[in-house]
Amino acid sequence: MRFRRWSMDRLFERPSGRGLVAVPLGLIVVITLVDLHSPTDVHLGPLLVIAPALTASIAGARLTALVGLLAVGAQVLIAVLHGGLTTSNHISQMIAITLLSALIVLFARARDRRSRELNRVRSVSEAAQRVLLRPPPRRVGPLRVAWLYVAAGDEAKIGGDLLAVARAAHPSTRAVIGDVRGKGLASIGEASVVLGAFREGAHRHALLPDLVAAMDDSVTRNLEEVADTEHDAGEHFVTALVLDIPDEGGHAEMVTCGHPPPLLVREHQVTELTTRNSAPPLGMGVLPDAPLRADRxxxxxGDYLVLYTDGVIEARSPTGAFYPLAERLASFPSLPGGGPDSLLHHIHRDLLAHADGQLNDDVALLVIERVPTRHLLRPLLDGHPMTDRAGAHPDGAPPSEAGERGI
Structure with missing residues (x-):
C-alpha cells in the first residue's frame, strides 16, 4: 500500500490533476468510438494527441506519458478494427501521435523540473523573510500586541515597511514602525538595516533619544551599502516612529522621525498624538546638533495605540479619496472592547472595503493595548510581568487571522 500511494502521488504530482484527468481519458474513449463508427475515409485518430496535451496542463510528466501511451494504443485499435494496421495512412498517424506525445512529455518534464526549482527558491525566500521580519510577541510585559503586514510585491511577505517590538532592561517595551522610501522587494535590504539597528540598540540604551540617535548613526553608515543606488543615489531614507512604554507609571514616550503620528484610543475617543520634537527621517545624517527630545x-x-505606515492612510477609494483612519476608528461600534486583535480586524476589513480590495503600497499596522493589572496572567517577577515568548493570546484564543496573514 505504501508503494502504491507513492506511485500515484508521483504520477499526479499536481493535486489539481486528480479529478480533471478524467477529461483526457474521456476524450480518448469518445474519439475512438466516433472514429470506429465513421466511414473509412474519415480519420479522427490524429485528434487523440489532444489527450496528452490536456494532461500536461493538469498533471505531471508521468501521467502525461501514460495518457500518451493510451492515445497511441487507441490509434492502434482503430487501425486494427478498420483492417488497415499496415497501411501507410495508419502507420503515419501512429508515428505522428507517438512523436507528438513524446515531445509533450519532454516539455512536461522540463516544466515540472522548473516548478520544483521555483518552489525551493520560494521556500528559501519565505524563510529568509520570516527571519528578517520576526513576528512581534503577542504578549509582552503589561501589553497585548496585534499586527498586520501586507506587502505590495507579488509573492512577497515583506517589503519596504517594517515593525518590531523588543524588551528593554529597565523594564519597558520598545516598539518601532517605519517606512523605507520605495516599496516592495527592492526595499527589503534597507528595512533590514533599520530592524537590525533597533533590535541591537533597544537593549543597550536606557533613554529613547539615545536609541534613536544610535539607529540613525547605524542606518546612515549602512544604508548605501544595501540600497539600490543605480537610479537614485543619495536619496535613501527611512521614516520611523519609535516608542518606549515603561511597565509602570501609566505613560509612554515617542520619537517621531518624519513618520505619521500614532493614534491613541481611549474610551471611544481617538486622539492623534502630534509631536513637539520631530526629527528628520533616519539615514539622512542630519539629526539636529541639540540632543533629541522624546514626547511623553x-x-x-485600557488604552490602545494604533501605529501605521502611510500605505494605510494613502490607500485610495475608487473615487480617489484617501482612507481616513482616525475618523473610521471613532466610528467602529465595538471600539475598543474586543482587544487589539478585534480592533486590528476592524481596521483591516474597513481598509479593504475602502480601497475596493486593491492595496497598491506596503501596509503595516501595529496595535498595542495596555492591559489592566487584574488581567495579567503572568506572575510578577522582580517587579515586572514576564513576556509570553510563546506568543499565546492572553485570553487563550488562537492567534489573530490578520496577524498570521501579515507575515
Missing part, C-alpha cells in the same frame, strides 16, 4: 503622553490601562 499618558498611556494607561
Amino acid at each position: 503622553f499618558a498611556f494607561t490601562a
Whole structure:
C-alpha cells in the first residue's frame, strides 16, 4: 500500500490533476468510438494527441506519458478494427501521435523540473523573510500586541515597511514602525538595516533619544551599502516612529522621525498624538546638533495605540479619496472592547472595503493595548510581568487571522 500511494502521488504530482484527468481519458474513449463508427475515409485518430496535451496542463510528466501511451494504443485499435494496421495512412498517424506525445512529455518534464526549482527558491525566500521580519510577541510585559503586514510585491511577505517590538532592561517595551522610501522587494535590504539597528540598540540604551540617535548613526553608515543606488543615489531614507512604554507609571514616550503620528484610543475617543520634537527621517545624517527630545503622553490601562505606515492612510477609494483612519476608528461600534486583535480586524476589513480590495503600497499596522493589572496572567517577577515568548493570546484564543496573514 505504501508503494502504491507513492506511485500515484508521483504520477499526479499536481493535486489539481486528480479529478480533471478524467477529461483526457474521456476524450480518448469518445474519439475512438466516433472514429470506429465513421466511414473509412474519415480519420479522427490524429485528434487523440489532444489527450496528452490536456494532461500536461493538469498533471505531471508521468501521467502525461501514460495518457500518451493510451492515445497511441487507441490509434492502434482503430487501425486494427478498420483492417488497415499496415497501411501507410495508419502507420503515419501512429508515428505522428507517438512523436507528438513524446515531445509533450519532454516539455512536461522540463516544466515540472522548473516548478520544483521555483518552489525551493520560494521556500528559501519565505524563510529568509520570516527571519528578517520576526513576528512581534503577542504578549509582552503589561501589553497585548496585534499586527498586520501586507506587502505590495507579488509573492512577497515583506517589503519596504517594517515593525518590531523588543524588551528593554529597565523594564519597558520598545516598539518601532517605519517606512523605507520605495516599496516592495527592492526595499527589503534597507528595512533590514533599520530592524537590525533597533533590535541591537533597544537593549543597550536606557533613554529613547539615545536609541534613536544610535539607529540613525547605524542606518546612515549602512544604508548605501544595501540600497539600490543605480537610479537614485543619495536619496535613501527611512521614516520611523519609535516608542518606549515603561511597565509602570501609566505613560509612554515617542520619537517621531518624519513618520505619521500614532493614534491613541481611549474610551471611544481617538486622539492623534502630534509631536513637539520631530526629527528628520533616519539615514539622512542630519539629526539636529541639540540632543533629541522624546514626547511623553499618558498611556494607561485600557488604552490602545494604533501605529501605521502611510500605505494605510494613502490607500485610495475608487473615487480617489484617501482612507481616513482616525475618523473610521471613532466610528467602529465595538471600539475598543474586543482587544487589539478585534480592533486590528476592524481596521483591516474597513481598509479593504475602502480601497475596493486593491492595496497598491506596503501596509503595516501595529496595535498595542495596555492591559489592566487584574488581567495579567503572568506572575510578577522582580517587579515586572514576564513576556509570553510563546506568543499565546492572553485570553487563550488562537492567534489573530490578520496577524498570521501579515507575515
